[in-house]
Amino acid sequence: MKNMKLMGVALGLPLLLVACSSTTPPAAKEYKVEGTLFDVNEAATNEADYFKPWGSGAGTIEAKNLTAAIPGTVLATGTVNADGTFSVTLPAAIADSDLAPIPEAQKLEGNPGCTSELKISNEKALIGTIAFVLGGNLDGLPVTANSIQSVTNPDKSGEITLTQSILVYSSASTKFSGNQTCQTEGSATIATDSINADLKKGFNVLKSVRAFKFSSEGMETVQNSTLTNAEFQPRWSFDPEFGGLVPNSLAKATQSHLRFK
Known part of the structure; x- marks a missing residue:
């Protein structure tokens, strides 16, 4: 009788395993982005005065997919309240047809005067970059979660650090990392890029940090940029890359270089 019971358990085990293995994975959830918008003070002479309450x-x-077959396709529209608080809910997934391989500009390859290396764990992964643009009664300029810091020395040399959040959708998990150092012929400026990002399937927040050092004559001498995983920066404002919104008193000669890779 004991052997019969053991045989019954043994016969039932495969059925149990099949039942367990057939469990459906949880469906992907919509992705909600919330934040608070701030206006910026173009006359600021220090970063403490750069942000001011939304007015x-x-x-x-609108959340737009810059990588879509039709670039700038609107994924979702949300509401901005009078106090600057906002929310927008993105779809749970983006079709592969509206995604692309890691952009060549991010591969750190083939740039004159540069030495580089990039490692991608899953080159089949497709990604899309999401931008946020104000609409309705607002002026349609892009907004980002960002911060800015500046240091000015007595001899008028200094450094500006611009930190921005970037929302990326990935079709699959992948890791990419690498470094690039560039020095353009005839220029004393040395530029260094470093990437260390671990993307999961779905939406991912990356932090872009770009530091610019300049001499007392206002000439740029060093550019350093990094791209890593992070949370959204706490303040959202008009994208400093549009409309000249980085104050000249902070930006000095670096204004023309504030561009995403």
Whole structure:
């Protein structure tokens, strides 16, 4: 009788395993982005005065896929309240047809005067970059979660650090990392890029940090940029790359270089 019971358990075990292995993985959830918008003070002479309370009123905010087959395709529209708080809910997934391989500009390859190396764990992964643009009664400029810091020395040399959050969708898990150092012929400026990002399937927040050092004559001498995983920066404002919104008193000669890779 004991052997019969053991045989019954043994016969039932494969059925149990099949039942367990057939469990459906949880469905992907919509991705909600929330934050608070700030206006910027173009006359600021230090970063503490750069952000000021939102005064541009209520409106809408659009999340756009810059990598879509039709670039700038709107993924979702949210609401901006009069106090600058906003929320927008993105779909749970983006079709592969609206994604692309890691951009060549991020591969750190083939740039004159540069030495580079990039490692990608899953080159089949496709990604999309999401931008946020104000609409409705607002002026349609892009907004980002960002911060800015500056140091000015007595001899008028100094450094500016611009930190921005970037939302990326990935079709699959992948890790990519690498470094690039560039020195353009005829220029004393040395530029260094470093990437260390671990993307999961779905939406990922990356932090772009770009530091610019300049001489007392206002000539740029060093550019350093890093791209890593992070949370959103706490303040959102008009993208400093548009509209000349980085104050000249902070930006000095670096204004023309504030561009995403």
